[in-house]
Amino acid sequence: MSAEPEGSSPEPFRPFERLASERIYDSRWCGLRKDWIRLHDGHEQDYHVFEVDDAVVVVPVYENGDIALLWQYRYVHGKSHWEVPAGRIAPGEAPEAAAARELAEEAGCVARELVRLPGFYPINGISPHYAHAFVALGCTPNDGARPERSEQILVQRCAAHTVRERLRRGEIADGFTALALLYYFAGAHARP
Amino acid sequence: MSAEPEGSSPEPFRPFERLASERIYDSRWCGLRKDWIRLHDGHEQDYHVFEVDDAVVVVPVYENGDIALLWQYRYVHGKSHWEVPAGRIAPGEAPEAAAARELAEEAGCVARELVRLPGFYPINGISPHYAHAFVALGCTPNDGARPERSEQILVQRCAAHTVRERLRRGEIADGFTALALLYYFAGAHARP
Numbered sequence: 001m002s003a004e005p006e007g008s009s010p011e012p013f014r015p016f017e018r019l020a021s022e023r024i025y026d027s028r029w030c031g032l033r034k035d036w037i038r039l040h041d042g043h044e045q046d047y048h049v050f051e052v053d054d055a056v057v058v059v060p061v062y063e064n065g066d067i068a069l070l071w072q073y074r075y076v077h078g079k080s081h082w083e084v085p086a087g088r089i090a091p092g093e094a095p096e097a098a099a100a101r102e103l104a105e106e107a108g109c110v111a112r113e114l115v116r117l118p119g120f121y122p123i124n125g126i127s128p129h130y131a132h133a134f135v136a137l138g139c140t141p142n143d144g145a146r147p148e149r150s151e152q153i154l155v156q157r158c159a160a161h162t163v164r165e166r167l168r169r170g171e172i173a174d175g176f177t178a179l180a181l182l183y184y185f186a187g188a189h190a191r192p
Numbered sequence: 193m194s195a196e197p198e199g200s201s202p203e204p205f206r207p208f209e210r211l212a213s214e215r216i217y218d219s220r221w222c223g224l225r226k227d228w229i230r231l232h233d234g235h236e237q238d239y240h241v242f243e244v245d246d247a248v249v250v251v252p253v254y255e256n257g258d259i260a261l262l263w264q265y266r267y268v269h270g271k272s273h274w275e276v277p278a279g280r281i282a283p284g285e286a287p288e289a290a291a292a293r294e295l296a297e298e299a300g301c302v303a304r305e306l307v308r309l310p311g312f313y314p315i316n317g318i319s320p321h322y323a324h325a326f327v328a329l330g331c332t333p334n335d336g337a338r339p340e341r342s343e344q345i346l347v348q349r350c351a352a353h354t355v356r357e358r359l360r361r362g363e364i365a366d367g368f369t370a371l372a373l374l375y376y377f378a379g380a381h382a383r384p
Contacts, residue, residue, distance in 0.1 A: 009363075012272040013265035013344040025216050025224060029240045030318065032217060032224055037267065041340055047342075049219045049268055050242055052318060071204035075229065076241055077313065079318040080204040086317075118362030120370055121269065122314045125278075126222070126244060128269040129315070131367070149220050150231055150239075152205040170310030171201075175323070176310055179367060182374035188360050 006172045014040065024048075050127040057086040057176040058099040058114070058134040059184045060107045067163045067181075068107045072153040074174075082166065083177045086131075095132035103136050107155055108145035112138025117183040122175060131183065135189050162183075165191070206232065216240075224311040228361070242319040249368040250291040250326040251376045252299045252370075259355050260299045260331065261371075265344040266297035272344070274358065275369045278323075287324035295328050299347055304330025309375040314367060325372045327381045351376075 022173040031051035038044050060068035073080045085106040089098040096114055103109050114161060117133035146155045172178040183189070198356040212228040223243035230236050252260035265272045277298040281290040288306055295301050309325035339345045355373060375381070 002330075008239065009274070010263045010272070010346050010348075015265070015270045016342075027240065030224075030242065032222075035267075037342075040344075041341070043341055045342060047217065047267055073204045073207070074313075074316045075227075075239055076318065077209055077322075078207045080202075082201070083316075088317075098347070118359075118370070119365070120367035121365055122367040123321070124266045124268055124366055125280075126268065130269075133219050139200075143289055149233070149235055150237060150242075156202075156273055167375075168378065170380065173311070173313055174316055175312035175314040175367060175371060178310070179371045179374070182371070182378060183359075185378075186360065186374060188362065 016040070019044065048126070050123075050129070052127060052129050053088040053091075054095075054129060055088050055122075055131045055176070056095050056099040056134065056142070057084060057100060057180045058103050058136050059084050059117070059132055059180050060103055060109045060139045061134045061184070062139050062157065063112075065160050066157050067160055068109060069156050069158050069163065070106055070157060071154040075150070079173075081173045082171065084180060085173045086176045089132075096134070099132070099134045099136070103139070104142055105148070106151070106153055107139075107144050108141055108143075109139040110137065110142045111136035112140075115189045117145060117189050118181075119179055120179060131176060133176075133183060135184050208232070211236065212219040232325075240318070242315075242321070244319060244321050244360045245280040245283075246321060247278060247280050247314075247323045247368070248287050248291040248294060248326065248329050249276060249323055249372045250295050251276050251309070251372050252295055252301050252303070252328045252331045253376070254331050254349065255304075257352050258349050259352055260301060260353065261348050261350050262298055263348060267342070271365075274363065275366045276372060278368050281324075289325070291324070291328070295331070296334055297338050297340070298343070298345055299329040299331075300334055301328065302334045303328035304332075307381045309372055309381050312371060314348045323368060325368075325375060327372075327376050 022034045024032040051188045085102040087102045210227045216224040277294040279294045
């Protein structure tokens with residue numbers, strides 16, 4: 001048990017030393033490397049690190065509080081399920097710009113205002129991949145969603161209580177989506 | 193906009209056809225492959241899939257409602273931050289057994305009862321990796337945490353309101369941890 005007083009955070013641990021790094025794979029979509037590291041007891045071991053561009057996720061909220069959910073197909077597990085707009089940040093793109101772009105492309109919406117939710121590391125045992133989260137307030141339809149060729153998406157406008165009920169029943173299986181929605185419902189977005 | 197009545201889910205989309213698959217990397221920690229797939233418009237493209245064993249995450253709750261948080265170092269981003277116990281499921285291990293094991297090893301706790309929270313796909317654009325989430329009710333200290341050699345962990349017992357406040361302030365940067373805690377606070381665990 002830590003001796004730290006409750007509510008404060010201890011000092012950061014001392015990082016492990018990287019002795020060497022082997023490139024396993026490089027592509028425009030992802031990279032994989034194997035580092036050789038030294039622990040503080042002198043033991044040495046390898047550590048695989050998966051590399052992928054950082055991402056955004058955005059909760060689209062209409063003026064009356066309704067939320068746009070996307071019924072979306074994901075190739076990796078073969079299922080269709082509920083999500084909110086999300087995607088990778090393009091090189092040189094600001095997170096806010098990426099969120100506005102995904103909102104337009106996937107939900108067919110433009111927002112009056114983008115407000116930050118807490119961001120997160122989705123898989124920090126494996127990758128430094130980071131997700132910036134937003135809520136898009138005052139959404140209105142633009143000229144229509146333009147999903148990418150490999151995306152299959154249906155947009156459904158839902159009352160907030162419907163979305164809360166889906167969360168409570170465990171029907172939101174996408175981690176990015178569930179976390180951004182729960183932060184939004186918990187009031188974690190700082191209003192300017 | 194979907195014509196589905198609100199509250200119901202549309203039919204699943206038709207999966208893309210996998211035409212071929214190339215093994216890029218195999219190890220006991222992770223794998224990487226490149227599939228060649230055919231979209232419904234006939235277009236063909238590649239799709240990288242990262243493979244890693246499924247995981248568990250578990251919120252340790254003491255009888256009085258206090259929560260055990262772990263101040264933990266993560267090599268991939270080099271930072272120390274707050275987490276709850278989590279880890280990969282060993283081959284042949286049941287998710288409940290993995291949750292109890294991580295609870296004992298990382299938090300030094302044994303639970304009266306493990307209750308399911310909604311599970312999630314942490315990165316479903318990249319990997320079918322799935323996380324089973326639990327809350328461990330009625331936790332009591334066992335004979336001490338036994339972190340793995342590469343883990344640096346301090347356990348802090350916190351009042352629930354302290355944990356809620358850390359979430360609200362965006363101080364819980366680990367996605368697994370934030371999602372499991374928010375589900376627990378939202379009452380998403382089904383009591384038997």
